């Protein structure tokens with residue numbers, strides 16, 4: 001039994017390459033369900049198993065029929081991403097290096113890469129250079145970090161120390177959120193003990209209305225957190241960030257921006273106007289696994305006030321504090337032990353460079369435009385949103401037909417879009433968030449939709 005690491009990893013690389021080879025042209029949806037995959041894997045815990053390479057070979061063969069080809073250039077479900085080779089390679093190195101990335105003095109190699117990636121991101125996104133970055137699992141937790149910092153800081157200003165005294169008995173923190181916020185804001189707010197929040201009216205593209213925000217802020221007092229959105233999952237629209245931030249700050253509120261995929265518009269010269277004024281907020285959340293196309297497990301929490309972030313997140317265990325003077329990764333995230341998940345971000349930025357990141361983001365938007373224009377030429381199809389970013393939201397002759405077109409598209413296996421509901425209507429939502437999706441692939445998506453429409457006539 002050859003269980004040397006080099007041999008096992010070589011086998012894993014071959015299996016991964018086999019899978020990735022099929023991504024561009026293989027049928028997108030899985031063919032096996034969870035129970036079928038369990039059967040194929042074998043349900044019984046062995047007394048002793050075979051050699052590592054054999055386990056991996058069996059794992060890949062059993063699981064692959066149950067895999068969704070999310071990495072396909074014509075997979076437009078949710079807002080997903082698609083790992084670039086350099087970031088995937090770096091992710092493997094992270095696993096091999098096996099560094100617990102909590103303390104600068106302990107694992108300086110990976111923390112150096114993460115700190116540079118953080119500096120570079122702040123620069124690319126036009127955020128304050130003295131803001132701090134925490135690497136978390138995804139945008140849900142990045143939103144949680146921002147909301148907790150806002151909660152704690154606005155309470156502190158009201159004379160209440162949540163870290164010591166908890167929330168019960170203190171002033172109530174008002175949370176104001178756009179009517180079309182992402183569901184993850186609701187989860188984060190609930191975890192932060194802020195409750196459901198007060199929805200603020202949005203316009204026809206899903207952008208929060210500044211007049212409604214002003215009125216909502218005036219209708220109450222005490223600590224307040226305002227949560228804005230850069231990139232609506234249905235329309236791609238951005239809240240009027242500059243004006244909303246001004247109104248919120250005038251009322252003494254903390255401003256958090258959920259820019260899971262939208263923050264990256266700031267890195268593309270032709271799209272930067274969408275994010276105008278966003279640097280004035282107090283905290284931001286984004287995903288590197290979406291628009292930057294690194295593997296999953298790559299949320300990014302950014303907070304403009306390091307002392308607030310540390311006060312809310314740091315673990316003050318004596319044996320940790322003694323280790324180093326500067327702020328440590330564990331001071332900026334809810335976790336202590338974690339993998340060096342910022343390293344693939346470093347690798348992606350190091351390869352693409354400033355121009356490359358801009359071209360990546362612009363390329364996604366260009367492909368979304370190709371899809372929108374193509375759909376508009378299909379009889380019965382209607383694009384509901386102004387396509388300003390990566391999202392295209394379409395209907396096909398009413399709700400029933402729209403659902404059937406979505407089913408037929410999925411069954412065809414060539415392209416996939418998310419069935420959803422927007423403004424009370426069934427829609428099919430096309431999200432472009434994969435570096436592989438160029439104009440040619442976008443054209444293939446349009447053709448697949450045309451066929452799905454014909455099949456449901």
Ligand SMILES: *Cc1c(COP(=O)(O)O)cnc(C)c1O
Nearest residue numbers: 079138139140182184258260287
């Ligand atoms: C994807 C997304 C989230 C949640 O991000 P996760 O990484 O899945 O936790 C939050 N907000 C928006 C706008 C998103 O698109």
